[in-house]
Structure formats: structure tokens, C-alpha cells
Amino acid sequence: MSSGNIQMESQFMTLTRLNQFGIASMIACSIAATSTIALAQAASPAVNAPAVNTPGSALPALPVTPSINTVPTIISLQPVTIKESYATDFRSEHSQVSSGWLMVIRGGAAVLAPRALAEPLLLASGTTASGSVWTESIEWFNHGFVSGYRVCFIPCTVPQQSGADRTAQGLRVWFGSPKLPESVDAKTLQSELEQADRVGIVAANAVKVEGSASKALANRDELVTAANALIARWAPDESQAGESTVPAVPANK
């Protein structure tokens, strides 16, 4: 672990969203991060990876979510911009996405385990510089059941670049109710946020932002490529997005 004084500026950013009539509307979210806080530095998987699941073990029972007991640890955050926006599948509104946080989290096997039935939503919330609270449905690229690491993307505002070492303050990431992400709408997010507040889920202590600038991506293909690189690093048993999520060794064969 290391610590340092980090200052990160926040900004508003607009995301274009298509409403039910296909007409673009706008949403806004951002992360305020200006204070000096302790950082959680990303350790290498070999050092830090928990023995989340032993190949051959059965599917763990789904824990109650949201709960403070299942809040993941944010390992890394990388702001990205995407020139060619895309419609996210993790919202029923299929909001247009052109920026966000590429993130690695560490969690317990029970919440990371792949399931046919509904898995816990992965959610993020923050507060804009103006004090308004936003909540978003996080996309994820692998499950991380074996490694304990999940590579994700928060479709949201990215902070204006400033300095080589920055921290996102006030960012909350948690596992919400079990639901299909494609069913999530604004009402769902509001309800999930209220539940998170009720059970006492708070912002991460410290989140290190990687890189000195937002990673500029051309389109979602490049976002997937970037995610794959993180999967290769943190969850090498899952070599690429969409190919993930289970013990590398067949369990009951």
C-alpha cells in the first residue's frame, strides 16, 4: 500500500440516452474528487488474489444483497473516453455511452459466481461537484469467480485530467439486488440507491486513478480490447471478455 496527496477535479459530463420513443435525452453524472485521501494501491494478483473459489467446489449460495458484507474493493480505475458512443445493454433505456471508468474490483466468490438466475446488479454512485447524486448500472466483462477480480466499466462522467496521480472521492460501488442488468431503469437505480443507503454502504476509502489522462478509445471494440488486457492481468484464467467466469479446471468432470 502507498499513499499520497491526490487532487482530482470533477466535471459534469452528459450522456445521451434514448427514451422510449427513440429520442435522445440527456443524463449527467460525475465523481467529485478533490480531497487528500489514502490510496488503495493495486497489488499484483499473485500477491493479492484471494482463494475465492477452489475448482471443483459447488456453486456458492447467493448472499443477500445489497449488504456491507458484499461491497467489493476497488482495485483500479482508469478514465476513458469513447469517440463513437454506443448504447449500453446494462440499462433498459440503452443509454448512449461515450465515457466512463474502466475498473477492476475484487469481491467474494458468492457474489462473483456466474449464475443462470439473476445475479446481483453491480452499481456505482457518486456525487457531482454541484452536489447531485448519480447512480449507474456497471457493465462487466468477466465474472471473476476463480480469480476474485472482475473487470468492469462504469458508463459515466470522467474527471478532467489533472496530474499524474488522482483519486476518485465519493465513489460507491456495490452489489445490488439480483436482477438482469438489461431490466435496470432510472426507477430501479433510485430504489437500489435507497437500499444501499439503508444498509449503510458508503464510499470507498480511497480509489487510485490510473494514468495521467483519460484513455481515448475510438469505439466499444477498443473498450473491450482494453478490458481484455485487464482480464489478462487480473483474471488470467479468463482470457477475454465473454469467455469467463468459471473454474479453469472442470469442476465435476
Added chain:
Amino acid sequence: MRYRPFRPVLVVALAAIAGSVMVQSSAQAVCTGDINGDFIIDAADLSALLSNWGGSGAGDVNGDGFIDGSDLTALFAHWGELCTQQPTEIGLACVRLTAAPYASFVHTFIAGTAVTIAVDPALTPIQVGSTANFFVVAARSAAEWTANDLLTDVRGAFQPITFVEGGIAANRFDVTGGSSLSGDGGLSVARGYDLVVDMDRNGRLSIGDLIDGGDDHAGLWIARDPTAAGPLAVTTLSSYTATGATAGFTLARLWYPTNVASMTPRPLVVISHGNGHQYTWYDYLGSHLASWGYIVISHQNNTVPGIETSSTTTLQHTSAIIAQQATVAGGAINGKIDSTHIAWIGHSRGGEGIVRGYDRIFDASYAPTGFGLSDLKFLCSISPTDFLGVGSANPHAANFMLLWGAADGDVSGTPTNSVAWSFDLAERSIGFRNTVYVHGADHNDFNCCGTNDFVGPAGTAILNAGAQAVAKAFILAGMKYHLEGETAMKEFMWRPSSTLRPTGVAATTTLVKEVVPRASVDVKTIDNFQTQTSTNISSCGGTVTSTVANISEALERDTDATYTWSTANPHNGSIRATASDTGRMIAWDWNSAQNMDWEVPVAISDVHNMDFIDVRVGQGTRHPNTVTLAGDATFSVVLRDASGVEVRVSSLAQGEAVNRPYQRTGDGTGTGWQNELRTIRLRLRDFQSGGTGINLGQIAAVRIEVGGTSGSATGRFILDDLQFTKE
């Protein structure tokens, strides 16, 4: 009186040239009026008619239940005709039964197993003591029989058989060399044969002979083991990139017959994996199907967001492989995809995704390129979820198969969560549908590498090898039947394993199978519990009477989220309908000899050209009677005709029984999991066996009897779809 054939009879017209016989296929019943069975309509028949004037039975030429002037008219219309001018089309191939009716007439046998034929003296014009020559002939169409009536036995020589006293039980004959008959049908799983009993021993299909397979269908199918690889070498392309698929989900694996270049265009099979699964996990299925002549892809599937996204990737990949066939695998499959014959197989969320994909095309909310709804000939869902419900995950009229593992620890069938109710999807289908409920199989046994989610009694796990053998056999059967019209495969869908088991499926593996024909075709429904909610009136409008206890006709839905038995939840264990679904069933129990009796209205009473009476039936899980029974349940079906003739056939005699529920625990107290329905199918001919005299042209009632001498002493049944069906 001679029986009326179930299938169109063969009419033999003597040709003008002496000695030559022409065989024609016709639905004409030429023996009308041959009351005494001497094969000529003459004064003896008139006398027989007059002797019963005003009554019923013998002499009822027109089958209206009365012997009157209209019968006289009908007889005179055929006066002087010889009704022996035909070989008789009749089932010969059978499975031996230990009790009446002593033979279960079927068509399909696994290669290497014994084959039996049976002749019922009461239904067939044979003479005790006479000898006939039995031939196994390479299958011919009706037209081919017309062109060539010469009998050539594939075994090298015919088999003499001599008819004896003792009814059908004594006139069953093992087919010499039956276990050596070849099942090599090329790309067909089975090879067809026609069976002929050459009564006059003239070496030709001629007057008075018996034939099984004189129409366009073979009388006997010898099937290779459908779990075994097919005849073709397979080439695998480990991955290719599909153009236009969702970013991150563009990869797919391809299997195709190595010699596809020399083949006609092949049907396309698309495999859609489940959440947390991979497209590379279905090699066993891809290579298996390709070895039987299919071009197969398994694609990356966008399952994490949900079912809509999963369906999108399936739709995208199906279009992509059709569009990219000129370049994928170096163009090896270019021009070889028959895009009018497509099957989708989906597992888990992918299993619901393929149904959603079909539904999107059906609803015109998605317009695929390169194919359309009518090109999707077959959907197979393996342990699918049901997130979307009836409005969005509906197979409509598609041919639909469901495979489900009873030890599934994921899509588990828990009564607490309807997303885990796979059978919802099957119940919504109004097409031809069949299900296979596999005891001892868990969710990930159907792929290579998923987590071990087995939940079931110790020692019952069949593991990957066992479950995948089932999947290979039954999916291939569905493919061959729905995509290529191979009728031999149909019997795999309903016959019990005791009489037809793919060799690669362990004899100890319990399979509970349902088959429901397309609703509007070849079905006469007595009661499906849909259109009449009263327990006293059937769907067809007939009166229903019963002596059974605790009758409940309601939605196929467990309403209290536990499998603990409760009288307040009479459909405990039924997880086949969400609150928005409409599927209904009936449930009742018994502790003594009791029955339920359905009147058959005149409008559907003529079933002489139908083949079976079907009922879907299962035991009520964790009910005290089910617990007491602690085994498979049996019952009898009674048919009653308009003259009051009643004939009873026991399910047990047919080797059929209603399975004891899989002894899984959880979700409440007690043992047993969801209600397992199977189709019990009894051949109507069995009700005539031994010369019962029942008139299948005028069935007045159907009764299910339990307890006493008719079946298990106690139990609780869930029933649906009591109906007459065609083969």
C-alpha cells in the same frame, strides 16, 4: 367382422394381364359388408345382418350403432365384391409384453437388438395350422410396391412361420437375424424395412398377405445408436469472427462435415451458451451433429445483461454465418448452408434466449437477414431460464424440445423463483413439443466445464458423460425428425427406455419423456383442462364423472413457494406456469379402486383412423399418498364404445408407469422435486387385441382407473392432455 385398418389399406386391383398384381394405395375400406369375414359380400352376410336386425354389433355395416335399413343399403352397395383383393396393412413389428395385449406394436429398434413380429388371429384372416413365409424387405414406398411386388428378403432367405392356437401370445415370432439387420441409413440414423407375411407363399405381395410398411413409411426401422458419432468425418474451425455481432461477442466455433463440398446444402445448427459459460464448451454436441451431416456453430453469447441481449447475439450470429459462408473456413462451407432449415439450441439463459429470438421475429420486433421465422424448424432449450415470461419468451408454434436435469442446482426448479421454471417454456409451445427430464443430471453436465451444481440424492449423479449422452441422442432425434423428416426418430421421444434406449444412455438413467403433437394436427382432444374450468365438463364438452378424491383443476402452478405438501396448495410441485400463463391441469388422489370417466361426444367419437390414446401424467410430489406408494404408479385406461363394450388396457402391461419423483430434498420438508409429467401412450389397436369387438368408430367414453386390479393402490396424479393422436 374384419377389422378396419388403422392406416390406409392397400387395394390390389387385378390387372387385365393374368398373373400380374398391381398394388395401389387407397383409403377406401373395401371390406364394407363382409360381416362374416369370409372375404365376399354375399347372402351369408345378408343373413347375418338380418339376424341382428334392430340391434347392434355384427351387421352394423355403416358403424352408426344400429342395424337398420341404412346398413342394408350399405351392404347391397358392395354386393358381390371380393374383399380379399388386398394385402392387409397392419402393424407387425412389436415388443413382447408379458401380459395382455402381449405385444406392443412399434416401428423402431436399436440395431443389435432382437426384433419380434406378432399376428393377432382375432384381427387377421389367418388359419391356425397354416404356414406363411415372412419377409424382411428393404423399405419401399407405396409407388415402389406398385411397381414391384416381388418379395426379396434382405436376410437372404424368407422365414417360414406357422400359426398356432393361443391367440396373439402364441403367434409372436422372433425375427431370425433380427439383431443383425443393418441400421446403416447413410445420414439417416435408421434404415427402413417393410415386413411382409406372404400368406399364399407366392413370393409376391398379393391378395391376403399382411404388410407392415406398404405405404410411404417403413414398417420397421433399425436405428443406430444416436449417441454414437455419425458416418462423417468432421472438421472443426476453433474460432472465427462474425461480422456485425455485438462487440466482445463476435467469436464462434464451427463444425462441418469434412466432405461437405460433395454434399447437398446442409441444415444449420446454432448453439447458444448460458451465462458464465463459453462457446467452446459444446464440442461434444457440435462434433456429434456435424458427424450426422449438419453445419454447426457455437457462438459467444451476451448473456450477462440478460435474455434480450442473448437473443440478439444468436440472431446476429445466425445471419453472420449465412452471410460469411464464402469466407469462413476458407470458403469450405460456401453454398453448403441450407438456410431454410435452421435449428437453434440454447442452454440456460441461452435456452431462453433462443426462444426470445424466435419470439422477436414472430412479433416482428426484429427482422433478421438471411433467414426468417419459417426457416427455424426446431428449437431446443436445455435447462432454460424464464425471466421474461409468456409475453416475451414464447416458442409459439415452433417445434420445441426441452431437456432438463433433475439435479440442477442453478435453474433448479425451486418453487420460490419462477425464473427457475424451465417447463414454463414448454407449456407455452403450441407446436410439436417434447421434453426429456433427466434424473441425476445437473445444470452444467450439459457442457464440458461448468461448476458442479449437482443437488440430489447421493449416488444418483450421472455426470457429464451421462447427461451428454442423453443430449446427443435426443437432440439428434429432434434434428433428424424436424429438419429432415426422419420418422424413425419420433419413437425415441415417447417410448420408455425399457423398450427403446439409445445404447450410449445408461440403462440406470431415468428419463421421463413427454410428447405433445401439434395441437391442430392429428389430435382429437378429450380434455386439456383449458376451455372448461368445471371438473364435471371436459374441454370437448363431454360430461366428466369421477370417484377420485380431492380433485383440483387449476393453473399448473405451485402457489406457496414450498414443496412441502399442503392441502391449501393442491398443485404442489407444479411449476409450469407463471401467474401470467394459462396452462391448466387436473390433480386428484385415491386410496382404493377409483376412476375418472370422460364422455366422448359423438363429434369426436370416431377414432378408427387414430393410433393412440395419450395422457400426460405425473405423481404429485411429496403428497402423503405418493410418499406411501414410494415407487412408480400404474393405472389402466378403459375405452367404452356406443354399444357398451368396454376394454381395459393396463399401463403396466405396456411397460409404462408414472415415475416416482426424483428424490431430491430442499425447499420445504419431505422428499421429491417438481411434478414430473410423462406421456403415457397406448395404441388403440391394443384395445382390439384378442377380438374384443370394441368399435373404434364409436367410442363413447374413456376412463382412467386406479387402485384395485387396475393400478397402484394409492397415489396422487397430475394429468393433462387426454387425447387421441395419430402416429
